[in-house]
Structure formats: structure tokens, C-alpha cells
Amino acid sequence: MNTPIMLIVLPLLTAFVLGLANLFSKNLIRSIALTSAAVHIFLVGKVARRVLEEPIIYKLGEWDSFLGINLVIDSLSLMMALLISIISFLVLIYSLYYIKRHKLKYYIILNLLIAGMMGMVLTGDLFNLYVFFEIVSVTSYALVAIKDEGDCFEGAFKYLVMGSISGTFVLLAIILTYQTTGALNLAHVAANFMEVPFAIRQTIFVFFFIGFGTKFALVPLHAWMPDAYSEAVTPFNAISSALVIKTSLYAFMRIVYTLYGIDFINGDIGTLLIYWGVITFLVAHISAYKQDNLKRLFAYSSIAQIGYIMLGIGVGTENGIIAANFHIFNHGIIKSVLFLVLGIFIYTKGVTKIEDIKGLGFAMPKISFAFTLATLAMVGLPPFNGFISKWLILYSSLEGGYSLAAFFVLIGSLISLAYYLRIIKVLYSKGEAIEVQKVSWTFKFPIFVLTISSLLVGIFPQPLLSLIEQATFFLSNNTEYINLLLGG
Amino acid sequence: MNSIYAVVGILICIGFYTILTKTNLIKMVIGINIIESAVILLLVALSYKPGGSAPILDKGYELVVDPIPQALALTAIVIGASTTAMMLALIIKIFSKHHTLDVREIRNLRG
Numbered sequence: 001m002n003t004p005i006m007l008i009v010l011p012l013l014t015a016f017v018l019g020l021a022n023l024f025s026k027n028l029i030r031s032i033a034l035t036s037a038a039v040h041i042f043l044v045g046k047v048a049r050r051v052l053e054e055p056i057i058y059k060l061g062e063w064d065s066f067l068g069i070n071l072v073i074d075s076l077s078l079m080m081a082l083l084i085s086i087i088s089f090l091v092l093i094y095s096l097y098y099i100k101r102h103k104l105k106y107y108i109i110l111n112l113l114i115a116g117m118m119g120m121v122l123t124g125d126l127f128n129l130y131v132f133f134e135i136v137s138v139t140s141y142a143l144v145a146i147k148d149e150g151d152c153f154e155g156a157f158k159y160l161v162m163g164s165i166s167g168t169f170v171l172l173a174i175i176l177t178y179q180t181t182g183a184l185n186l187a188h189v190a191a192n193f194m195e196v197p198f199a200i201r202q203t204i205f206v207f208f209f210i211g212f213g214t215k216f217a218l219v220p221l222h223a224w225m226p227d228a229y230s231e232a233v234t235p236f237n238a239i240s241s242a243l244v245i246k247t248s249l250y251a252f253m254r255i256v257y258t259l260y261g262i263d264f265i266n267g268d269i270g271t272l273l274i275y276w277g278v279i280t281f282l283v284a285h286i287s288a289y290k291q292d293n294l295k296r297l298f299a300y301s302s303i304a305q306i307g308y309i310m311l312g313i314g315v316g317t318e319n320g321i322i323a324a325n326f327h328i329f330n331h332g333i334i335k336s337v338l339f340l341v342l343g344i345f346i347y348t349k350g351v352t353k354i355e356d357i358k359g360l361g362f363a364m365p366k367i368s369f370a371f372t373l374a375t376l377a378m379v380g381l382p383p384f385n386g387f388i389s390k391w392l393i394l395y396s397s398l399e400g401g402y403s404l405a406a407f408f409v410l411i412g413s414l415i416s417l418a419y420y421l422r423i424i425k426v427l428y429s430k431g432e433a434i435e436v437q438k439v440s441w442t443f444k445f446p447i448f449v450l451t452i453s454s455l456l457v458g459i460f461p462q463p464l465l466s467l468i469e470q471a472t473f474f475l476s477n478n479t480e481y482i483n484l485l486l487g488g
Numbered sequence: 489m490n491s492i493y494a495v496v497g498i499l500i501c502i503g504f505y506t507i508l509t510k511t512n513l514i515k516m517v518i519g520i521n522i523i524e525s526a527v528i529l530l531l532v533a534l535s536y537k538p539g540g541s542a543p544i545l546d547k548g549y550e551l552v553v554d555p556i557p558q559a560l561a562l563t564a565i566v567i568g569a570s571t572t573a574m575m576l577a578l579i580i581k582i583f584s585k586h587h588t589l590d591v592r593e594i595r596n597l598r599g
Binding site for chain 2 (some may be wrong): 095127130131134137141142153154156157160161165167168171172174175178179182187211
């Protein structure tokens with residue numbers, strides 16, 4: 001009965017139990033964290049069975065939706081929850097032997113981060129969203145700084161300065177929304193939102209766009225990402241690129257589609273979002289092409305994928321929304337593989353630059369093969385999942401009549417092919433024979449699971465696509481979302 | 489009421505000016521704090537009603553101020569305090585490594 005709220009409470013509880021458990025035995029930490037993540041997946045599955053029949057409205061403390069806080073779980077929230085739960089479980093397995101310093105702090109902060117992300121995707125309340133947004137932000141800064149060596153503090157500080165400003169903008173937007181509509185519940189706000197003067201609606205949109213845009217690294221606001229990523233520990237890179245920026249993107253998408261309705265997107269704002277997305281991925285691809293540092297390159301590549309997703313959101317047709325959400329899912333899987341493999345290279349050989357991985361393809365054949373598959377999927381070649389979502393984005397932009405944007409999608413893919421092929425070429429070029437130590441199965445297991453699922457989703461996309469098709473229903477019909485809560 | 493919007497706007501501009509022009513890390517933190525305070529001031533000002541009493545719904549109340557923005561202000565203060573603490577902690581770490589707080593010199597040291 002109370003399973004929905006347990007999805008948020010369980011990681012939160014685990015974080016504090018870990019601190020207590022450490023007093024008794026240091027060996028308990030990892031097993032507790034792992035068990036909790038496994039139970040979390042089970043709970044998401046349990047919720048999923050109910051959500052597939054009808055969306056869940058969960059009233060916290062049985063308060064009426066006007067006063068209390070609601071959790072609203074439809075198929076889209078479910079998709080995000082599944083992604084968060086599964087990828088964080090796999091990253092947790094990966095971290096078991098990867099993290100050597102500050103273990104206790106790492107697991108506590110990671111669990112808080114998971115709780116924050118689950119809260120962001122499940123909540124139906126604007127202020128609740130803001131609180132979880134800040135939990136996610138603060139824990140992300142801490143996870144960048146937790147490496148405790150090199151330049152990680154400078155990276156974390158830059159992230160923190162830009163993050164605090166973005167949080168202020170989100171708060172300002174929420175205050176304005178409350179002042180003009182007198183409600184914080186998304187459905188209540190949406191019901192009264194059309195009566196708000198046009199100028200104020202525009203201001204609110206701009207504030208949300210800047211606030212969330214800084215967090216999901218839209219191009220002029222992306223500067224924190226390469227700096228923070230290149231200094232952070234690799235499991236955090238995977239989590240951040242696959243999940244943290246996606247939850248901000250999800251929040252932005254949910255708010256804009258629910259509050260403004262699909263007609264607003266189809267007007268001028270859609271064109272703005274589309275070309276902003278195009279500029280984002282072009283600038284990011286070109287910057288990625290110039291990088292020598294592998295982590296910076298992947299960071300720019302993540303920014304580029306955000307550009308593609310913005311394009312899908314901006315098109316504003318049903319196909320566009322499906323494409324954008326499918327790409328959120330696929331990029332989460334593929335980019336975690338890339339970062340996790342890179343993590344193994346760093347762990348065994350201490351690589352930072354592209355030249356450093358020379359010849360590793362022969363020394364670690366299986367992992368390098370997974371890496372190659374993931375890069376092909378990232379570029380968007382069949383039969384991988386990346387191909388299908390990119391194809392859908394291309395198709396939807398053509399269908400919406402934005403042929404220029406569709407043309408640039410192809411150009412962007414060509415540039416990304418160029419820089420990913422360069423990495424593959426160095427990886428498989430002959431050098432002097434390299435001795436590598438054997439790595440534990442905990443490193444390889446998450447990579448193989450994710451690579452195989454990338455291939456499977458690419459070959460059989462239909463089950464996932466039908467889930468996402470359901471998910472777009474509430475995004476494109478915001479009156480249905482309002483009726484769901486207010487029972488109109 | 490309009491004068492409060494003006495004050496909030498001026499404070500936010502001062503905050504941004506500080507963040508963008510100052511090279512000292514601690515002054516940047518102060519700039520961020522000014523912006524956060526301005527937003528909290530806006531929250532408190534919005535809920536204020538002249539002559540309103542505290543929102544305790546006992547007998548004999550007539551005009552009460554809106555409690556929700558005040559609850560939001562408290563939350564915003566807590567979040568602001570935690571990010572400030574974190575920024576200052578990071579500054580301590582940066583200072584112990586580079587022995588300077590000047591952004592330009594830190595950038596030079598990093599190469």
C-alpha cells in the first residue's frame with residue numbers, strides 16, 4: 001500500500017543506517033548498501049505492476065491534495081524510476097572495489113543522491129521538487145569533491161557556484177508561480193495557469209529554463225560540466241551523466257508540458273527549443289572533437305546528447321516526445337558503459353588522455369569490445385538502441401517541418417563518428433605489449449549487463465516504446481493530468 | 489509593494505555583479521549569499537499583510553499572513569546555509585593547496 005513513498009524513504013533510511021552500521025563493523029557497509037539497492041529494484045518492480053494498469057496518486061499523510069504533498073506516478077515517472085534504480089544498482093556493484101578512500105561517506109552520499117533523484121521524478125508538487133532538486137545538487141557537489149586529490153576541489157567549486165545560481169532561479173520561478181496561482185501542486189497550478197498574465201508566464205518559463213538548463217548543461221551554461229567531470233571519480237561520472245542531468249531534464253519537461261500545455265510548445269517556444277538544441281549539440285560536438293582528455297570528451301558528448309533531447313522536446317508532436325524520452329533512456333545506458341569502461345582503464349593504467357589507451361584493446365579484449373559497441377551505439381549506428389532513438393528524433397523533426405534541424409542532426413552524428421573513431425583507432429593500434437592486472441568481476445558485470453541491454457533494446461525496442469508511448473499521454477494532454485488529481 | 493520588488497531586483501543585481509567581477513573566492517560566496525537573501529526577502533514580503541497575525545488558527549483570528557511562503561523561506565534558508573557551508577569547506581581545501589584565494593592565480597597554478 002505504501003510502496004510508492006518507500007521508493008524515496010528506502011535510500012534515505014539506508015544512508016543513515018550505513019552511518020550507524022559503521023560503528024559496529026566496517027565490513028557491513030557494502031553489503032547493506034547492495035541489499036538496499038536490490039530491494040529498491042524489487043520495490044520499483046512492484047510499483048510498476050500497478051502503474052501499468054493506472055497511474056498512482058499517493059497522498060502523503062492522507063492530506064488533501066491542496067494542502068499536502070502528492071506523489072504522482074505515471075508511466076514516464078516509472079520509466080525514470082526504473083532507469084535510476086537499475087543504473088544506480090549497477091554502479092553500486094562497480095563501486096564495491098573501485099572506491100578506496102572515504103568509503104563510508106561515498107555510500108552515504110550516493111544513497112542520498114538516489115533518494116533525491118527518486119523524489120524529483122515521483123513528486124507532483126513544485127516545492128517538493130525544489131527540495132529534492134537541491135538534495136541532488138548538494139550531494140553531486142560532494143561526490144565531485146570526494147576524490148580528495150588533484151584538482152577536484154576547483155571542479156566542485158565551479159559546479160557549486162553555477163549550481164547555487166541555478167537553484168536560485170528555480171526558486172524564483174516557483175515563488176512567482178505560487179504568487180500568481182496560489183498553489184504549489186502541479187495539477188492545481190496547471191488548472192489556474194492560463195489566467196496568469198502572459199508576461200508573467202513568460203518570465204516563469206525563462207526562470208525555469210535558466211534554472212534547470214544550468215543543471216542539464218545547455219550550451220552557454222555548460223561550463224561546469226567538463227571541469228567537474230574530468231576531476232570526479234568515474235562511478236559518479238556514470239551516475240551524473242546517465243541520471244542526474246536527466247532528472248533535471250525530466251523536471252523541466254514535466255513542468256513545461258503540464259503548465260503550458262502542448263499548444264504553447266507548438267508555437268514560437270518550440271522553434272526556440274529546437275534551434276537551441278541544435279546549437280547545443282553542434283557546439284558540444286565540435287568542442288568534443290578538440291579534446292584530448294577522455295573524460296572531458298565524454299562530458300561534451302553528454303552535452304551533445306542533451307541537445308538532441310531538447311530537439312525532440314521542442315518539436316512538440318507525439319513522436320517528438322517519444323523520441324526524446326527514448327533517447328533519455330538510451331543515452332543513460334550507453335554513456336554509463338562508456339564511463340564505466342573508462343573507469344577500468346583509469347583503475348588499471350591511470351589513463352587520462354586519448355594516447356594513453358593505445359594498445360589496451362588487445363590487452364583487455366572483452367571490455368574493449370563492449371566499449372567499441374557502446375561507441376557505435378553512441379554515434380547512432382544500427383542495430384543499437386542509440387540508432388533507433390536518433391532515427392526517431394530525425395523522423396519527428398522532419399515530420400514537424402524542421403528540415404534544417406534534421407540536416408544538422410546528421411552533421412552532428414558525422415562529427416561524433418569522427419571523434420569516436422579516433423578513440424577506437426588508438427584503442428586498437430599496436431604498441432609494445434602491455435601487462436594488465438586482472439580486474440574483479442564487479443567491474444565487468446555492470447558493463448556486460450548494460451551492453452547486452454543496449455543491444456537488446458536496439459533489436460527489440462517495442463516493449464519499451466509502448467511504455468513510453470503511454471508516458472507521453474499525460475505530457476501531451478495536460479487536462480488529463482489535471483483531471484487525474486482534481487478528479488474533474 | 490513595488491519598492492520591495494525594486495529592492496529585491498537591486499540586491500540580485502549586486503549579487504551578480506559581485507560574482508562576476510570579484511576575483512576573491514570568499515567574495516564570490518558573499519555574492520551568492522546576497523542573491524539568496526534577496527529571494528528570501530521576496531518570499532517574506534509576498535506573504536506579508538498589514539496588521540495580519542501569526543497563522544495560528546485559534547479563536548478570535550481574523551487576518552492572518554499566508555504561512556506557506558514562510559515555510560518556503562525557512563527551507564530556502566536551510567538550503568542556502570548548507571551550500572554556503574559546503575562552498576567555504578571547499579575554499580579551505582583550495583586555499584591549503586594553492587595558498588591563495590585569487591581566482592586568476594589559481595587558474596595560472598593549474599596551468
